[in-house]
Structure formats: structure tokens, C-alpha cells
Amino acid sequence: xxxxxxxxxxxxxxxxxxxxxxxxxxxxxxxxxxxxxxxxxxxxxxxxxxxxxxxxxxxxxxxxxxxxxxxxxxxxxxxxxxxxxxxxxxxxxxxxxxxxxxxxxxxxxxxxxxxxxxxxxxxxxxxxxxxxxxxxxxxxxxxxxxxxxxxxxxxxxxxxxxxxxxxxxxxxxxxxxxxxxxxxxxxxxxxxxxxxxxxxxxxxxxxxxxxxxxxxxxxxxxxxxxxxxxxxxxxxxxxxxxxxxxxxxxxxxxxxxxxxxxxxxxxxxxxxxxxxxxxxxxxxxxxxxxxxxxxxxxxxxxxxxxxxxxxxxxxxxxxxxxxxxxxxxxxxxxxxxxxxxxxxxxxxxxxxxxxxxxxxxxxxxxxxxxxxxxxxxxxxxxxxxxxxxxxxxxxxxxxxxxxxxxxxxxxxxxxxxxxxxxxxxxxxxxxxxxxxxxxxxxxxxxxxxxxxxxx
Numbered sequence: 427x428x429x430x431x432x433x434x435x436x437x438x439x440x441x442x443x444x445x446x447x448x449x450x451x452x453x454x455x456x457x458x459x460x461x462x463x464x465x466x467x468x469x470x471x472x473x474x475x476x477x478x479x480x481x482x483x484x485x486x487x488x489x490x491x492x493x494x495x496x497x498x499x500x501x502x503x504x505x506x507x508x509x510x511x512x513x514x515x516x517x518x519x520x521x522x523x524x525x526x527x528x529x530x531x532x533x534x535x536x537x538x539x540x541x542x543x544x545x546x547x548x549x550x551x552x553x554x555x556x557x558x559x560x561x562x563x564x565x566x567x568x569x570x571x572x573x574x575x576x577x578x579x580x581x582x583x584x585x586x587x588x589x590x591x592x593x594x595x596x597x598x599x600x601x602x603x604x605x606x607x608x609x610x611x612x613x614x615x616x617x618x619x620x621x622x623x624x625x626x627x628x629x630x631x632x633x634x635x636x637x638x639x640x641x642x643x644x645x646x647x648x649x650x651x652x653x654x655x656x657x658x659x660x661x662x663x664x665x666x667x668x669x670x671x672x673x674x675x676x677x678x679x680x681x682x683x684x685x686x687x688x689x690x691x692x693x694x695x696x697x698x699x700x701x702x703x704x705x706x707x708x709x710x711x712x713x714x715x716x717x718x719x720x721x722x723x724x725x726x727x728x729x730x731x732x733x734x735x736x737x738x739x740x741x742x743x744x745x746x747x748x749x750x751x752x753x754x755x756x757x758x759x760x761x762x763x764x765x766x767x768x769x770x771x772x773x774x775x776x777x778x779x780x781x782x783x784x785x786x787x788x789x790x791x792x793x794x795x796x797x798x799x800x801x802x803x804x805x806x807x808x809x810x811x812x813x814x815x816x817x818x819x820x821x822x823x824x825x826x827x828x829x830x831x832x833x834x835x836x837x838x839x840x841x842x843x844x845x846x847x848x849x850x851x852x853x854x855x856x857x858x859x860x861x862x863x864x865x866x867x868x869x870x871x872x873x874x875x876x877x878x879x880x881x
Contacts, residue, residue, distance in 0.1 A: 454512040458521020458536045461544065465494055466504045478543035479769050483749045484742055485547075497549060502528025518545060518608075524552055539773070540646060559619055562857035564864075565626035568592075575676075577638045579668035582645060586611055586638030586669075589629035590678055598683035598870050599634040599676075600624075600710070601669045603662060603699070605690030606719075608643035613689065616852030620689065620839045627863035633870055636673050641665055654765055656775075657782040658695055666692075666699050674705055683707050685870055688714065690810060690838070693801075697791035708798035710866060713810040713838055716789055716817035720757040720780065722810065723770060724750045729808050733848055789821045792828075799828045800869050802862065804836035806847045829869060833862065 464472045470491040477485065485493075498504075508524040508531065519538040524531065533553060537546035561567060575588040591597050602621050604613055612619035625635040641649045642661055650656035666686065674681040685708045688696035693714025700706045715722050727750040731743045738746075753770040756762065757780045766777035792799060799822065803815035815832055822828040833840070837847040841856035 454519045454538065455510045455521050455523075457538065457542070458512070458523055458534075459507065459510055461521075461536055462507070462523055462525065462534060465490075470494065473544070476542075476544045478539050478541070478545050480749060481544055481546065484746050486745075498527075501530040501532065525549075541774075557855065559617070559622070559855070561626055562623055562860070564630060564860045565623075566630040567626070569632075570626070570629035575636060575638075575672070577665060577669050577672055579665050582641055582649075582665070584638045584641060584644060584665065586636060587625070588673075588676070589625045589635045591629055591632045591634060593632070595678040596680035597632060597634045597678060598685070598707075599636065599673050599679045600628060600685045600687050600870070601666060601673060602635065602637040603666045603686060603688040603692030603696065604640045605692055605713075608646070609640040610643060611637045611639045613637075615839060616849075617855040618839050618841060618852060618857070620841075620858050623858040624687070624863065624866075627858065627860070628867055628870075631863070631867035631871070633867060634673075634676075634679055636669055638665070638669060654776050655778045657779050658691075658698075659782070662692065662695055663699050666695075667703055670703070670705050681705070683870075685710060687712065687866070690715070691719070694719070694788055697788050697795060698786055700795055700797065701791055706797060708800070708870075709795070710800045710802070710869070711818075712802045712840065713804060713807055714788065714801060714814070714818070715810045716814045718758075719783060720754045724754050725811065726809055730849070733846065789817065792818075793821060793825070796827060798869075799825075800866065801828065801830045802840070802865070803830075803832045804838060804840055805832055805834035806836060806843060806845075807838040808847045809838040831865065833859065836862070 461473055461476070464470075468491070470488075474482070474485070474487055474490050505526045505528060508526050510524070511522045513520050513522060518540070521536045521538075523534040523536070525534050531552040532549050533551070535546070535548045535550075536544060539545040570589050570591045573588045573590055575586050577584040577586050602613075602624060604621075611621065613621040621637045625637055628635050640662075647653045650660040666688075670684055670686065673679050673684055684705060686696055686699060686706050687710040688694070688699070689712045693711035694716075696709040696711050696714065700709050717725070727747060731738065731747055734743075750770065753768065756766075756768050762768075762777045762781060764776065764778035764781060768775050768777065768780065801815070801818050801822070803810075803812055803818075805812055812832060815830070819830055823830065835842050835844065836859055837843055837851060839852065839856070840858045840862050841851075842859050843851055843856075
């Protein structure tokens with residue numbers, strides 16, 4: 427039987443296809459089960475009434491009934507719910523329902539946005555739970571310890587972990603700065619935990635690493651004193667600088683050798699974080715975009731629509747692309763006001779967020795820095811494409827303080843693979859490539875025996 431896709435919404439640039447951190451039944455499960463029961467009862471109008479703006483644009487009135495009917499023809503009548511669990515997917519609530527139909531067992535996944543609206547709906551053949559995450563082979567667990575360390579920045583308290591090498595310090599250290607969206611301290615995406623890989627790998631090389639829960643995951647809309655005025659300063663920059671200060675106070679850390687490593691959005695903002703902050707010894711930028719964030723989102727949508735051409739109707743693809751294009755127009759409009767609400771893929775932001783980024787040009791900021799800069803890129807990255815890396819190469823390739831390297835077979839998470847990268851790839855357990863960890867370690871603590879990354 428072919429895979430049964432009820433509604434595949436192309437949200438995966440931010441939200442991979444499988445729910446993470448699945449837990450036992452919670453209140454969110456009741457909402458998910460109610461929606462499933464309404465689908466089974468043919469109450470499609472009630473389900474569609476709960477779609478958020480982005481999903482409603484992709485699935486117009488009446489389309490839900492059509493898709494459910496198509497699904498039923500393949501699977502036979504619905505019989506029972508086998509199991510229901512809930513979890514988080516990049517900070518959003520998810521209900522994961524295993525359903526028995528006459529001819530198949532399906533996993534129905536319902537994603538809720540912060541307002542309780544349905545942001546995604548997916549049905550596919552049942553998959554057994556994935557194996558628990560394990561440390562990469564290059565992590566030498568006997569060579570370091572894990573210490574809980576809470577980052578306190580004003581009223582915000584963010585739980586974190588300090589991976590500390592064993593032996594005599596003080597040690598060089600790295601603060602890890604997340605990509606876009608709410609993230610846990612491991613930057614968990616699908617089956618992967620790239621920040622946990624980096625932390626354990628670098629600690630095995632004698633480098634301390636601090637990672638912490640992103641503010642927007644723990645505090646949501648309360649991440650700013652005024653949610654209407656939230657910017658990347660609230661989301662990322664302020665906490666990153668506070669983490670650097672906290673790390674410098676640890677007796678085992680060399681305060682003169684504290685580095686900042688940013689991934690994706692964190693890499694994009696790294697030059698801004700470092701500007702005027704003398705406590706940073708150098709910055710590492712992994713998958714750092716040069717294209718404006720709103721344009722980057724549009725590029726991702728176009729790529730995913732093309733990659734899913736066999737799973738979406740031309741009409742749905744056109745509507746989703748049009749919604750992304752409309753989002754860009756609103757963000758870049760000269761009439762945008764700080765209090766305006768801008769919606770994309772079920773996520774509501776205010777104009778203040780985007781107006782703040784208009785005056786930020788990462789290349790210009792990076793070009794003014796005197797500290798060492800390491801820029802790394804995956805050649806198979808569709809979220810921040812190698813075209814962005816070429817911008818960095820053209821701008822900083824001649825700077826003595828800049829080192830750049832691209833890894834042809836790695837994706838956005840710096841995990842190895844083959845062929846065009848897709849969101850489903852993040853569901854396959856993998857680890858940040860060992861040579862990436864080794865290159866970062868050699869750049870931070872060069873020695874005659876260590877080979878520096880090649881430009």
C-alpha cells in the first residue's frame with residue numbers, strides 16, 4: 427500500500443515530521459482525540475474551524491472531507507484508537523494518535539500552535555517508536571563530566587548544562603547559540619540532537635561547552651517584557667551574552683578563551699552578538715545565512731513545495747507559495763509598523779521583530795570584527811544553502827582572521843547523507859560529523875599536530 431498522506435503541510439523548514447519527546451497522555455491528547463473523532467464522524471466543518479490561518483490557506487473549506495474520503499478508500503473504515511501520546515515539536519504541542527483502520531494502522535499527528543489552533547495535520551503508515559538517542563562514537567564519556575548550570579538573566583531562568591573536561595584547567599570554552607524557533611538545550615530536531623553532539627565531542631577534546639534552554643521555549647510569548655516589542659535581542663542575543671558572562675565566572679574556565687558558536691539563526695546573529703563584547707575570543711558560525719530571514723523562509727518553502735510535488739496538488743502548492751510570498755511582502759513593506767501582526771506557517775510575529783532586523787547586515791558586522799572567525803557550511807543544506815556560504819567566502823575570504831570550510835555531504839544539522847536533503851532526513855538518527863567536531867576543536871586549540879580547517 428502506498429503511504430497515506432491526509433494533509434502534508436510544508437512546515438518542516440521549522441518543524442520536522444516526527445514528534446519529539448513523546449510523553450504519556452496529557453491534556454493536549456484530549457484535544458487531539460476530539461479532532462480525530464470529529465473527522466471520523468464527518469464533522470469536517472468543526473475541524474476546519476480550528477485551522478490556523480496558514481493551514482486554512484493550504485486546505486480550503488471542503489478540502490478536508492475530500493482528503494479524508496481519499497484516505498478511507500485506501501485504509502477502509504476507522505476502527506479504534508490504539509494509543510495516544512503527546513509531545514513537543516520545536517516548542518509546539520503535538521498529539522500523536524495511533525489509529526487502527528480496517529486495512530492499515532496509521533499514525534495521525536496533530537500539531538497545535540500557541541493559540542490552540544491546528545497548525546498541522548498528518549496521517550501516515552504506523553512507525554514504531556525510534557530508538558533512544560545515543561552518544562556519538564567520538565564522545566569519550568570518561569573524559570568529561572556534565573554539570574547542571576542555570577542561566578539567570580534578569581527575571582529569566584534557563585536551565586542548562588556545562589560539559590567540563592576532566593583534568594587540570596582552566597579550559598577554553600564554548601557557548602552554543604540556537605537556531606530559529608523554540609529550542610531545547612540540545613537543539614533537538616527529529617531524531618537528532620546536534621548541540622548534545624557538539625558538547626560531548628568538544629568536551630572530549632578538552633574544551634568546555636555550555637548549552638541552555640532557549641528563552642522562547644520556556645517562556646513563549648512572555649520572552650519579552652512587552653510581547654509586541656520582542657526582537658532577536660530578547661529571543662537570542664541578551665541570553666547569549668549573559669551565558670558568556672556566566673561561563674567566565676566558572677573557576678575551571680579560562681576567561682580569555684571563551685568562544686561563541688551559533689547555528690543557523692545563532693550563526694547569523696553571531697557577528698552582532700560579538701560586536702562590542704570584549705569577552706568573546708572568537709566566533710564559530712555554522713550554517714549562517716546572509717540572506718534576510720524572510721527571504722530564507724520563502725526559499726525553503728519553494729524548495730519543499732518542489733520536493734513534495736508528488737504529494738501536493740498544484741493548487742495547494744500554489745496557495746502555500748503565495749502565502750509565503752505574501753509574508754515576505756508584509757515584512758519588507760515600507761508601511762510595516764512595530765505593532766503589526768505578521769503570520770507565517772501558523773506563527774504570529776510583530777513588525778517590531780522584522781523592523782529590528784532591517785538594519786542588521788551580518789557580513790558588514792563580521793567584516794569589522796578583529797577576533798578569529800570560523801565559518802562552516804553543509805553542502806546539502808536546503809535551509810541555509812551554500813549560496814549563503816559563497817557570500818561569506820567573497821566577503822571574508824581574504825581576511826586573515828577568517829577561516830571557511832564547506833562539507834559537501836552534510837545537511838543543515840551537519841549530519842552526513844546522500845542526495846537532496848529533505849525534512850524527513852531529520853527523522854533518521856544521526857550525529858554531527860566527527861570531522862566537523864575535530865575541525866572546531868583544532869581551530870579553538872591549535873597544536874603542531876592539529877590540522878587547521880582548509881579554506
